[in-house]
Amino acid sequence: MPVRLKDIARDLNLSKMTISKVLRGQTDVSADTKARVLQRAKELNYRPNTTARTLRTGQTFMIGMVVPAIGETFLAEITEGIDQVIRSAGYGLMVCPSQQDPKNEERLVELMLSRQVDAILVAPMDESAPLFERLGKNQTVPLICLNRRLSGPSENFVGINEQEVGRVACEHLLAMGSRRIGYLRGPHTPVGDNRYLGYREALTNADHAFHPELVIDAMGTDCSDYTRGFEGMLKLLMGRTRPDGVMAYSDIMAVGAIDAALSRNIKIPEGIAFVGCGNDPMVCEMRVPLSSVVLPGQEVGQRAARMALRLIANPGKAENRKIFISPKLVERKSSMRCR
Numbered sequence: 001m002p003v004r005l006k007d008i009a010r011d012l013n014l015s016k017m018t019i020s021k022v023l024r025g026q027t028d029v030s031a032d033t034k035a036r037v038l039q040r041a042k043e044l045n046y047r048p049n050t051t052a053r054t055l056r057t058g059q060t061f062m063i064g065m066v067v068p069a070i071g072e073t074f075l076a077e078i079t080e081g082i083d084q085v086i087r088s089a090g091y092g093l094m095v096c097p098s099q100q101d102p103k104n105e106e107r108l109v110e111l112m113l114s115r116q117v118d119a120i121l122v123a124p125m126d127e128s129a130p131l132f133e134r135l136g137k138n139q140t141v142p143l144i145c146l147n148r149r150l151s152g153p154s155e156n157f158v159g160i161n162e163q164e165v166g167r168v169a170c171e172h173l174l175a176m177g178s179r180r181i182g183y184l185r186g187p188h189t190p191v192g193d194n195r196y197l198g199y200r201e202a203l204t205n206a207d208h209a210f211h212p213e214l215v216i217d218a219m220g221t222d223c224s225d226y227t228r229g230f231e232g233m234l235k236l237l238m239g240r241t242r243p244d245g246v247m248a249y250s251d252i253m254a255v256g257a258i259d260a261a262l263s264r265n266i267k268i269p270e271g272i273a274f275v276g277c278g279n280d281p282m283v284c285e286m287r288v289p290l291s292s293v294v295l296p297g298q299e300v301g302q303r304a305a306r307m308a309l310r311l312i313a314n315p316g317k318a319e320n321r322k323i324f325i326s327p328k329l330v331e332r333k334s335s336m337r338c339r
Contacts, residue, residue, distance in 0.1 A: 081301020
């Protein structure tokens with residue numbers, strides 16, 4: 001027979017309400033009582049009856065999350081931030097990768113709705129997907145977009161200010177004395193386009209001329225980011241306007257560009273300064289430590305989780321909030337010329 005709340009309550013001579021409060025993570029219980037309850041629950045291998053709780057409250061205490069892929073460091077940090085917040089509120093997180101497939105993304109969202117999750121967090125592949133437009137109009141389950149906004153005006157969104165990402169990187173290179181700044185840009189998506197706009201904004205604000213030949217389109221899926229960075233840098237070096245600073249859409253792309261420059265015996269940062277994006281510690285500490293723009297994924301996850309819990313607690317109340325989180329830059333050897 002499964003262990004019940006009243007079994008723990010009887011063993012410890014406490015009320016069922018006290019046991020329930022401890023197991024739900026509520027804080028109005030003394031530390032000593034909490035320790036005794038958790039220890040006894042562990043000894044008895046207690047597992048809460050989630051079916052009964054769902055019938056009683058109308059909630060599954062599960063939040064669904066759909067992402068394009070699991071391996072990305074940024075998405076992993078978002079997931080960690082979400083879990084940190086919802087775990088203390090007694091919720092679990094169901095994470096499903098769409099494998100970069102919009103049809104699979106739609107299938108997973110529908111699956112989560114059929115499992116009656118209490119909220120859905122999604123980094124949408126297509127910002128104008130009919131599914132999300134439909135969910136936004138007939139919203140019975142809170143829907144929050146992560147770092148990729150939908151085209152409609154009424155969604156809840158938490159993400160990085162991507163235009164500021166491009167601006168911060170370019171402003172740093174300008175501050176280091178670079179005047180001809182090349183950009184290995186990312187895909188033509190809202191994220192990639194906004195980072196490019198930030199690059200242009202920084203040049204305009206500093207009254208520096210824009211050189212179209214210093215922008216290398218890094219689209220395409222037939223090769224890695226490293227290869228795109230390496231080959232893009234070679235194109236820059238063969239152009240008529242040679243850059244003295246280069247910013248890249250990703251850290252891996254920046255590393256490829258650095259290796260291309262080193263293969264031409266260019267000193268870094270004296271000859272060309274470099275800035276990446278993502279601040280991946282496995283990448284940024286390579287043979288030339290890479291300056292990089294930090295994308296605070298954990299903060300995105302934490303803010304999105306708090307929004308989800310508010311929406312769950314207030315059913316029918318549409319927040320329609322958009323939270324943009326500012327990036328910051330970590331300076332390392334690849335760009336640190338003497339000021």
